[in-house]
Amino acid sequence: MALIDINTLMIMRYLYLTFLLFFSCSYVGAQDSYKVLSEKAIGYIEMDSLERAEVLLKEAMALEPANPYNALLFSNLGLIQKRMNKYEQAVESYTYAVNMAPTTLPIILDRAALYLELGMLDQACYDYVKVLDIDKGNKEALMMRAYIYQTRRDYKLARTDYQRLLEVDPANYNARLGLVTLDQNEMKYKEALEGVNSLLLEYPEDAILYVARADVEREMKHTDLALTDLDEAIRLNPSLIDAYLLRGDIYLLLGKKVLAKNDFEKAIKLGVPTAQLSSRLSQCK
Numbered sequence: 001m002a003l004i005d006i007n008t009l010m011i012m013r014y015l016y017l018t019f020l021l022f023f024s025c026s027y028v029g030a031q032d033s034y035k036v037l038s039e040k041a042i043g044y045i046e047m048d049s050l051e052r053a054e055v056l057l058k059e060a061m062a063l064e065p066a067n068p069y070n071a072l073l074f075s076n077l078g079l080i081q082k083r084m085n086k087y088e089q090a091v092e093s094y095t096y097a098v099n100m101a102p103t104t105l106p107i108i109l110d111r112a113a114l115y116l117e118l119g120m121l122d123q124a125c126y127d128y129v130k131v132l133d134i135d136k137g138n139k140e141a142l143m144m145r146a147y148i149y150q151t152r153r154d155y156k157l158a159r160t161d162y163q164r165l166l167e168v169d170p171a172n173y174n175a176r177l178g179l180v181t182l183d184q185n186e187m188k189y190k191e192a193l194e195g196v197n198s199l200l201l202e203y204p205e206d207a208i209l210y211v212a213r214a215d216v217e218r219e220m221k222h223t224d225l226a227l228t229d230l231d232e233a234i235r236l237n238p239s240l241i242d243a244y245l246l247r248g249d250i251y252l253l254l255g256k257k258v259l260a261k262n263d264f265e266k267a268i269k270l271g272v273p274t275a276q277l278s279s280r281l282s283q284c285k
Contacts, residue, residue, distance in 0.1 A: 034064050038073060050080050071100035075107045078114070087118055105131055109140055121148050137168040146178055155182055173199070177212065184216050192216045207237035214246060223250055241270050248280065257284040 037060035044053035057077045061070045074097035081090035094111035101107055112127035125148045131141040146161035159182055165175040176199055183192035196213045203209055210233035217226035227250060233243040248263035261284035264277045274281075 034060050034067065037063070038069075041073075041076070045076065045080060050084050054080050054084070068100065071097045071104065071107065074100065075110060078110065082114055082117075087114070090114055091118075103134055105135060105138065109138075112141075112144065116144060116148070121151065124148060137164075139165060139169055139172070142168070143172075143174050143178075146175070150178065150182065150185075153185075155186055158182060173203070177209075180212055180216075184219065187219075189216055189220050205236055207233040207240050207243065210236070211240065211243050211246060214243075218246065218250055223254060226250055239270055241267050241272060244270070245272070252280065252283055260284050 037056050041053045041056035041060065044050070044056065054077065057073050057080070061067070061073055064070070074093045078090045078093035078097060081087075081093055091111070091114060094107065094114060097104075097107045098111055108127050108131050112124045112131070115121075115124035115127065125145060128141040128145040128148070131138050132145070135141070142161045142165040146158045146165070149155070149158035149161065159179065162175045162178045162182070165172055169175070176195060180192050180195040180199070183189070183195060193213065193216055196209055196216065200206070200209050200213070210229040214226040214229035214233070217223075217229065227247065230243050230247040230250070233240055234247075237243070244263040244267040248260045248267070251257070251260035251263065261281065264280050264284065268274050268277060
């Protein structure tokens with residue numbers, strides 16, 4: 001299932017919070033040193049000098065530990081630490097930010113996204129619930145909470161969130177594709193095909209949709225149709241790993257081991273760890 005690009009959203013929220021920080025500091029009479037350190041840190045983030053930015057943000061907050069705008073600095077610090085793979089520290093920084101600004105949705109959403117990336121689904125779900133308590137129509141929170149419910153196989157709750165998202169945004173791509181996946185999971189194949197076909201009418205060049213339809217067709221034992229859709233997906237996007245994996249699985253099912261091996265090896269070249277496909281490759285011998 002295609003998901004919202006969380007990293008892109010986090011960067012967009014960083015830009016928003018940066019603007020808010022600069023705008024606010026110019027009016028609250030913050031100490032020059034606090035403001036200067038904060039601005040320098042932002043500059044280093046934009047130059048991708050993350051270690052230096054981390055140091056400057058900590059220095060700024062140490063100068064004025066009670067400054068309410070430290071919530072924004074902690075949020076930026078969390079983003080930096082995430083990009084540096086300091087995940088435990090990033091969670092801590094975002095938590096400080098949330099505690100200081102408990103109703104600031106961009107900060108809560110960023111912490112939720114980090115929890116989700118770390119596989120901490122309970123914590124992520126709690127944050128999305130918190131967001132929806134404040135903004136019942138928040139599209140990102142509805143989308144990602146539905147994804148969590150779907151991962152837990154709580155299909156009823158997932159469907160409720162997808163449907164609510166479509167009430168807010170009737171054309172939402174992710175919600176519609178999410179419902180296709182739910183229908184497939186619940187073996188409602190006719191409904192799943194209707195949903196993905198509707199999307200393909202609007203997005204006929206979307207390779208992901210051809211893979212989604214091929215997966216439904218595979219489960220319906222329509223392997224010829226599935227292979228045709230996967231060929232089209234690969235034509236549209238030769239780097240789409242899921243297309244090679246699914247086509248390889250179908251070739252294995254059909255006893256076409258050489259073709260299956262070729263697709264699995266292509267997936268490895270595109271970045272799938274060899275160990276992840278070792279079982280499939282052994283079946284190709």
